[in-house]
Amino acid sequence: PLILGIESTCDETGVGLVRGDDLLVDRTATSMDQYARYGGIIPEIASRAHLEAFVPTLDSALDEAGVSLGDVDAIAVSAGPGLVGSLTVGICAAKALALALDRPLYGVNHVIGHLAVDKLAEGPLPEHFIGLVVSGGHSNLLDVHDIATDVRELGGTLDDAAGEAFDKVGRLLGLPYPGGPHVDRLSQRGDREAIRFPRGLAAPKDRDRHAYDFSFSGLKTAVARYVEGARQCGEEVSAEDVCAAFSEAVNDSLTSKAVRACQDTGCGTIVIGGGFSANSRLRALIRERADAAGLTVRMPPLRFCTDNGAQIAAIGAELVRAGVAPSDPGFSPDSGMPLTQTWMAPRPVPA
Ligand code: ATP
Ligand code: FE
Numbered sequence: 001p002l003i004l005g006i007e008s009t010c011d012e013t014g015v016g017l018v019r020g021d022d023l024l025v026d027r028t029a030t031s032m033d034q035y036a037r038y039g040g041i042i043p044e045i046a047s048r049a050h051l052e053a054f055v056p057t058l059d060s061a062l063d064e065a066g067v068s069l070g071d072v073d074a075i076a077v078s079a080g081p082g083l084v085g086s087l088t089v090g091i092c093a094a095k096a097l098a099l100a101l102d103r104p105l106y107g108v109n110h111v112i113g114h115l116a117v118d119k120l121a122e123g124p125l126p127e128h129f130i131g132l133v134v135s136g137g138h139s140n141l142l143d144v145h146d147i148a149t150d151v152r153e154l155g156g157t158l159d160d161a162a163g164e165a166f167d168k169v170g171r172l173l174g175l176p177y178p179g180g181p182h183v184d185r186l187s188q189r190g191d192r193e194a195i196r197f198p199r200g201l202a203a204p205k206d207r208d209r210h211a212y213d214f215s216f217s218g219l220k221t222a223v224a225r226y227v228e229g230a231r232q233c234g235e236e237v238s239a240e241d242v243c244a245a246f247s248e249a250v251n252d253s254l255t256s257k258a259v260r261a262c263q264d265t266g267c268g269t270i271v272i273g274g275g276f277s278a279n280s281r282l283r284a285l286i287r288e289r290a291d292a293a294g295l296t297v298r299m300p301p302l303r304f305c306t307d308n309g310a311q312i313a314a315i316g317a318e319l320v321r322a323g324v325a326p327s328d329p330g331f332s333p334d335s336g337m338p339l340t341q342t343w344m345a346p347r348p349v350p351a
């Protein structure tokens with residue numbers, strides 16, 4: 001079956017077409033360039049941009065794939081988590097299409113899509129894997145037995161997400177918004193051991209209760225103190241070294257806990273995903289540590305790390321494969337959709 005995926009959780013308008021594990025097309029428009037002067041996303045601007053971008057993005061995706069709307073067998077759309085205004089645009093468009101074409105509609109979890117997209121690059125997802133989703137809004141470890149029907153949450157960040165922490169450090173260093181990719185680039189030229197920043201939740205008292213949780217806000221404060229302290233002393237701060245040492249602290253936590261989750265659950269594969277999974281140090285360190293522990297690691301190519309429609313179509317394909325019931329046509333966006341919920345299952349009809 002041909003699945004149409006629609007993404008509009010934040011600033012990217014994405015349309016993807018997937019058949020089984022195969023990607024036909026993935027088209028994205030973004031309003032990110034409009035936020036540089038604000039230093040953050042303005043929800044009202046993002047919603048309007050989705051409204052303008054949706055139809056042209058859909059048309060060009062269909063064109064490129066050489067299919068027509070009538071060929072689509074099912075539709076998947078991000079139902080959350082995300083900005084309600086942005087989500088509403090994609091959901092309304094998806095509902096209209098589903099109604100007009102008389103096709104099933106699945107309201108799906110955007111964050112789970114960051115893991116599902118991996119199958120479009122590397123083939124069917126493994127039977128059981130540990131998912132590490134790291135993005136602007138999330139840093140979570142998931143125990144995934146079936147991405148459609150059995151996703152368990154092992155832990156997550158108690159404060160900032162990894163991407164968010166990178167963006168904040170970027171701002172602190174005067175880098176353009178969003179800072180994540182800039183901090184990554186600078187870190188590649190710095191000395192990871194020049195400064196020793198703290199690892200959150202690594203103390204013995206936290207080791208068991210927060211075995212799979214993360215905390216990055218203390219680290220961010222430590223970076224701020226370091227930079228201020230050095231400036232006050234009139235010392236030159238090496239932004240490269242600060243970025244490298246900061247990145248090392250974040251990625252040390254992410255990768256060591258992902259490996260531990262595999263070992264504790266007897267799972268042999270880690271799948272990473274989300275905007276932050278583009279981070280160069282994360283990709284190198286997870287590879288290194290997984291190899292050392294005899295684990296397989298799968299990571300999406302960089303073009304799939306950014307929010308996209310293909311990730312949403314990929315979940316749609318998994319839901320169709322699992323044979324689950326489509327969402328109720330009246331479902332609403334859920335800005336805080338839980339990660340254990342892959343899609344908006346229909347409410348049971350009262351007896
Ligand atoms: P969520 O997926 O949790 O809803 P989101 O969709 O806003 O959140 P993504 O778009 O998946 O997040 O990821 C964007 C985040 O990834 C931003 O914080 C950005 O700075 C960060 N990011 C992107 N590339 C890199 C990189 N190379 N290194 C570090 N951070 C990066
Ligand atoms: Fe995302």
Ligand code: MG
Nearest residue numbers: 010011012307
């Ligand atoms: Mg985004």
